[in-house]
Amino acid sequence: MRDRRPDRLHITDLGTVLGVWAHPDDEAFLSAAVMAQARDAGQRVVVATATGGEAGGNGEERSRELMRSLAAVGVTEHEFLGFHDGHCDGVPMDGGVAAVRRLLEQIRPDTILTFGPDGMTGHGDHVAVSRWVTGAWRASGHRSRLLHATLTGSFHRRWGALSSANGIWMPGAVPPSVPDKAVALHVSVTGASADRKFAALQAHASQTDGLLRAVGDEMFRDWWAAETFVEVDAIGAAA
Ligand SMILES: [Zn+2]
Secondary structure (H helix, E strand, O other), rough: EEHHHOOOOOOHHHHHHHHHOOOOOOOHHHHHHHHHHHHOOOOOEEEEEEEEEEEHOHHHHHHHHHHHHHHHHHHHHHEEEEEEEOHHOOOOOOHHHHHHHHHOOHHHHHHHEEEEEOOOOHHHHHHHHHHHHHHHHOOOOOOOOEEEEEEEEEHHHHHHHHHOOOOOOOOOOOOOOHHHOOOEEEEEEEHHHHHHHHHHHHHOOHHHHHHHHOHHHHHHHHHOOOEEEEEEEOOOEEE
């Protein structure tokens, strides 16, 4: 069910959605339900993935998993940006920004989804992609709404220990945590959305089989049952 608080965005407010992520599976963990609900509402959703995820398994297999995962949430438009997994933070800023600007010019999204400056898990590729997207968004005159994936205190209270025990955060990383009032878009992943998000995550079998075995299906679903974003203002700070 969607959050109906008047101070928050609704799915239909998002218009055309462009998600820019680092690896196949980032989009599913952080935005599968947003994508499914936007597609159901007839909105265009495009996903761009900076790398093929080849550091985390066979690149061709991960590409096939990604296509199956996107199909589970009704997304038919996808583009790889062609950078190397694990090396995004070594890409000159201009090159990363140019790749994202090209996407913005082609797609002209109303809303962009990506990582915050924390990179969610602290992965260097995630942090780099966040920087590129922010740079491209600024260079395009802030034409779109920019939303950063984040987590709330309630996520950390319930799932912090489990997340740490399962190696979600990079060593030394400080995952994001914002108060509820700072959240611009919150999707509670329940009912049909939950089934589709679960299918999208299961499709990334090379990445999620181990976690699923470790915690079981029910807990795995609950763990990722909220998608939360903050909106970045034109000065470049998350509200
Ligand atoms: Zn990733």
